[in-house]
Amino acid sequence: MEHNQLIAMITEAVMEQIRPLPKINQIPVAISNRHVHLSQEDAQTLFGPNYSFKIKKDLSQPGQYACEERVTLVGPKGVIENVRILGPVRPQTQVELSVSDGIKLGITPPVRDSGDLANSAGITLVGPSGSLTLPEGVIAAARHIHMHSTDAERLGVKDRDRVSVTAPGPRGLVFRETLIRVSHNFTLEMHIDIDEANAASLRNQDYVELLLVNHLPP
Numbered sequence: 454m455e456h457n458q459l460i461a462m463i464t465e466a467v468m469e470q471i472r473p474l475p476k477i478n479q480i481p482v483a484i485s486n487r488h489v490h491l492s493q494e495d496a497q498t499l500f501g502p503n504y505s506f507k508i509k510k511d512l513s514q515p516g517q518y519a520c521e522e523r524v525t526l527v528g529p530k531g532v533i534e535n536v537r538i539l540g541p542v543r544p545q546t547q548v549e550l551s552v553s554d555g556i557k558l559g560i561t562p563p564v565r566d567s568g569d570l571a572n573s574a575g576i577t578l579v580g581p582s583g584s585l586t587l588p589e590g591v592i593a594a595a596r597h598i599h600m601h602s603t604d605a606e607r608l609g610v611k612d613r614d615r616v617s618v619t620a621p622g623p624r625g626l627v628f629r630e631t632l633i634r635v636s637h638n639f640t641l642e643m644h645i646d647i648d649e650a651n652a653a654s655l656r657n658q659d660y661v662e663l664l665l666v667n668h669l670p671p
Contacts, residue, residue: 478608479660480598480618480643483513484650487554488539489524489578490547499524499580506540514599515638516541526550527577527584530559548576548591551648555593565592566632596649597632598663599639608663611635617664618643620653627664628653 496504500522507521520538526548533554547570548562555562560574574591577584598616605611612635618628628649643661650656 476662478663480600480641480663482650482655482657482659482661483642483644484655484657485549485594485644485646486537487526487533487548487550487647488519488537489526489549490539490543492544492546493542495546495578495585496542498583498585499578501582504582506538508540512539513640513642515640522580525579526558527579528555528558528560531557533558545570546578546587546590548578548587549594549646550591551646552593553648555591560591562591562593564595566595566597567592594644594646595630595632596628596643596645597634598641598643599634599636600641601639602635602637604641605633605635610663618661619664620655620659620661622654624652624654626653628661 491499496506500506509519509521511518518540520540522538523535524538526533526536536548545568547567549567550558550562552562555574558576560576562574563572565573570590570592573589575586575588576591577586598618600608600610610616610633612633614633615629616631616633618631620626620628628645631643645655655661
């Protein structure tokens with residue numbers, strides 16, 4: 454091992470020892486840019502029969518991954534190219550945009566929880582082997598927190614709770630009505646879109662703090 458590499462390793466080890474631990478109610482942030490989840494049928498329309506997507510990288514939530522492949526979104530007033538596909542395939546195609554993306558395309562994606570697609574916005578998708586027009590399926594994903602069941606117990610929340618979260622800093626603000634999603638397969642992380650991140654000057658892996666819980670009615 455070279456001398457400089459040894460110094461770098463020692464420095465990193467020391468920094469880990471003195472780096473402050475996050476508070477018990479702090480949650481790391483993941484910023485979600487525009488992306489598409491495809492159904493198997495729609496994937497074949499856009500990329501051809503029996504097409505296998507190429508995994509670019511695994512995402513922080515287990516079993517989820519970003520694909521090499523991208524599509525073009527076409528709206529009444531504009532086009533957005535090179536929109537990444539996330540896998541695996543889903544029962545219904547879901548396009549997740551920011552409100553700013555919707556303005557560029559000329560559509561109004563409603564703020565919805567993932568999977569709540571009834572009467573949402575429509576869009577045209579163009580791939581290398583075809584195109585399709587969705588009558589619905591485009592949303593601005595509601596902010597949410599993934600957490601393992603042990604995290605939920607530690608923080609005193611449960612699946613489908615709505616919580617308030619505060620972002621620190623000179624542009625700090627409170628994110629209200631943040632959905633809690635609990636699973637044994639989840640990793641602790643708050644997902645916000647790029648508009649929300651810019652509003653609070655947040656970056657990936659910054660920390661926000663859980664404030665309070667408003668239990669939803671049954």
